Amino acid sequence: MPVLEQNDRRIWKRRDRATQMRIWLTWLVGVSILMLCWEYISRQTMWIFVLDAPQQAFDMAARMSNPRWEYTEVILVPMWDTINIATLGTLLAIGVAVPMAFLAAHNTTPSRALIRPLALGVIVTSRSINALIWALLLVLIFGPGLLAGVIAIALRSIGFIGKLLYEAIEEIDPRQVEAVRATGAKPAQVLAYGVVPQIMPAFAGISVYRWDTNIREATIIGLVGAGGIGIQLQSSVNSLAWNQVSIIFMAILLTVLVSEWVSARVRHAII
Amino acid sequence: MLQIEGLTMRYPTGDTALTDVDLTVEQGQVIALIGPSGAGKSTLIRCVNRLVEPSAGTIRLGGESVTALGAGALRLMRRRMGMIFQEYALVERLSVMENVLSGRLGYVGFWRSYLRRYPQEDVDEAFRLLERVGLDHMVDKRADALSGGQRQRVGIARALIQNPDILLVDEPTASLDPKTSRQIMRLILELCRERGLAAIINIHDVPLAMQFVPRIVGLRAGEVVYDGPPAALDAARLTDIYGEEDWSGTTRDDDPAEARDAAHKVAASVDAPEIQRAAGS
Numbered sequence: 329m330p331v332l333e334q335n336d337r338r339i340w341k342r343r344d345r346a347t348q349m350r351i352w353l354t355w356l357v358g359v360s361i362l363m364l365c366w367e368y369i370s371r372q373t374m375w376i377f378v379l380d381a382p383q384q385a386f387d388m389a390a391r392m393s394n395p396r397w398e399y400t401e402v403i404l405v406p407m408w409d410t411i412n413i414a415t416l417g418t419l420l421a422i423g424v425a426v427p428m429a430f431l432a433a434h435n436t437t438p439s440r441a442l443i444r445p446l447a448l449g450v451i452v453t454s455r456s457i458n459a460l461i462w463a464l465l466l467v468l469i470f471g472p473g474l475l476a477g478v479i480a481i482a483l484r485s486i487g488f489i490g491k492l493l494y495e496a497i498e499e500i501d502p503r504q505v506e507a508v509r510a511t512g513a514k515p516a517q518v519l520a521y522g523v524v525p526q527i528m529p530a531f532a533g534i535s536v537y538r539w540d541t542n543i544r545e546a547t548i549i550g551l552v553g554a555g556g557i558g559i560q561l562q563s564s565v566n567s568l569a570w571n572q573v574s575i576i577f578m579a580i581l582l583t584v585l586v587s588e589w590v591s592a593r594v595r596h597a598i599i
Numbered sequence: 600m601l602q603i604e605g606l607t608m609r610y611p612t613g614d615t616a617l618t619d620v621d622l623t624v625e626q627g628q629v630i631a632l633i634g635p636s637g638a639g640k641s642t643l644i645r646c647v648n649r650l651v652e653p654s655a656g657t658i659r660l661g662g663e664s665v666t667a668l669g670a671g672a673l674r675l676m677r678r679r680m681g682m683i684f685q686e687y688a689l690v691e692r693l694s695v696m697e698n699v700l701s702g703r704l705g706y707v708g709f710w711r712s713y714l715r716r717y718p719q720e721d722v723d724e725a726f727r728l729l730e731r732v733g734l735d736h737m738v739d740k741r742a743d744a745l746s747g748g749q750r751q752r753v754g755i756a757r758a759l760i761q762n763p764d765i766l767l768v769d770e771p772t773a774s775l776d777p778k779t780s781r782q783i784m785r786l787i788l789e790l791c792r793e794r795g796l797a798a799i800i801n802i803h804d805v806p807l808a809m810q811f812v813p814r815i816v817g818l819r820a821g822e823v824v825y826d827g828p829p830a831a832l833d834a835a836r837l838t839d840i841y842g843e844e845d846w847s848g849t850t851r852d853d854d855p856a857e858a859r860d861a862a863h864k865v866a867a868s869v870d871a872p873e874i875q876r877a878a879g880s
Contacts, residue, residue: 501691503684503686503688504688504689504690504691506650506684506688507682507684507688507689507690507754507757508690508701508704509650509677510648510650510677510680510682510767511677511678511682511701511702511703511704511705511757511761512674512675512676512677512678512704512705512706512761513674513701513704513705513712514674514704514709516709517704517709517712517713520709520712520713521690521693521701521704521712522690525690525691525692525693526690526691526692528692529692
């Protein structure tokens with residue numbers, strides 16, 4: 329009760345004493361746990377290794393500092409593969425995620441009791457597993473290569489696109505939908521005229537953002553054999569060829585910069 | 600032409616919006632539905648085209664029962680009822696033309712509507728209507744670029760291109776300034792006269808209703824408490840509908856100019872409970 333009576337004046341406080349106490353206790357417990365964890369980590373750390381960390385870092389930087397430029401030719405194709413894995417994976421994910429989003433949004437789902445939980449289940453499953461782990465499994469199923477990469481990226485992206493899109497669908501203005509329904513439109517027309525125009529900006533933003541993220545994710549899934557630049561990265565690191573690693577880093581940086589620029593342009597054009 | 604009998608609407612929460620409402624609207628007749636916020640005006644017209652499912656009662660349009668229809672037949676029935684909304688309810692990111700043509704959705708197949716390949720007669724009619732409401736120069740503008748009055752004109756064109764028998768009009772002027780409100784009311788009434796359309800107009804603005812509409816129906820707590828010409832709507836009747844208030848200046852026998860000012864003040868005070876509720880929620 330934040331309003332107190334005191335000498336005929338009403339005192340207002342943001343919180344009463346009990347709430348204030350609870351908040352203080354929560355902080356106390358939180359900070360204690362943090363400090364315990366800190367203590368544990370520090371006990372587990374071998375400080376001898378940490379102490380020469382600057383030296384190691386400088387050493388590595390020195391080995392990377394004379395990039396082997398002729399290696400660029402070798403990574404052009406894997407880099408192109410990486411972009412394709414990201415693009416095809418995103419398109420595949422959009423194909424599955426858009427219907428899932430309409431099935432999962434409570435204002436467009438055909439059945440709240442049956443179909444909505446199923447669609448939400450698909451979205452949550454996809455979201456809860458990292459692309460690298462999907463890739464690990466898929467390389468075992470499909471064998472190493474691009475296909476495993478594309479599907480790994482797609483499986484992870486379905487959840488991301490599906491979740492953000494169904495939230496966008498649930499936030500639309502219901503009056504516009506009602507107005508289209510009142511004209512005697514069929515359910516498919518109500519979706520096409522009442523719902524789709526309202527979610528177009530969100531859809532464009534989400535898809536392009538996911539494509540952008542996928543280019544970065546596609547660079548690492550090669551580490552487990554799912555195609556793309558990651559395979560070169562792993563073999564260069566394993567053979568301690570740091571002057572090749574630096575070329576790969578530059579290539580990744582450049583690609584991400586370009587994808588950033590492209591996604592900004594696309595988003596701007598559609599909204 | 601429109602017959603409503605024993606219409607009752609109870610929301611799942613237990614709130615009763617309408618109790619045993621009987622109302623008949625003749626061909627070409629325009630009625631204004633007045634009453635305080637929460638009296639059930641919006642629910643009543645949404646029951647007519649079953650955007651809201653009534654709990655009991657029958658509704659007939661031209662002798663055909665609306666309440667008994669299945670989903671497919673209901674869509675065909677909705678084509679005969681044009682609806683105009685308070686906040687216009689245009690599809691904001693579509694153009695004026697697309698919004699007007701969306702009134703033909705009930706007549707056109709999915710792919711034709713999706714690919715925007717409407718029959719040329721529909722497009723001709725859309726141009727005619729846009730010219731009639733004074734927006735033929737705005738065809739390609741996006742709906743969200745229009746002013747309130749312009750949007751409501753698009754809303755009117757969208758309702759009329761359905762070629763309806765009756766217009767269901769929900770607070771057409773509540774979001775508009777006084778001058779635009781009068782223009783929009785005049786336009787709706789003119790169009791009803793030109794086309795012999797019946798209309799039910801929900802409206803807060805009592806003086807505006809009394810000035811333009813020949814038959815007034817007062818709704819209070821889901822029941823019809825007045826049904827008659829505006830001339831007979833005196834202070835006692837208004838008290839029946841809205842509750843106790845100083846109604847002098849609202850009724851017709853006072854000096855017209857002075858009466859109008861006072862009337863708008865009264866209308867504003869009628870609006871007040873809704874504003875307070877909105878602020879509280």
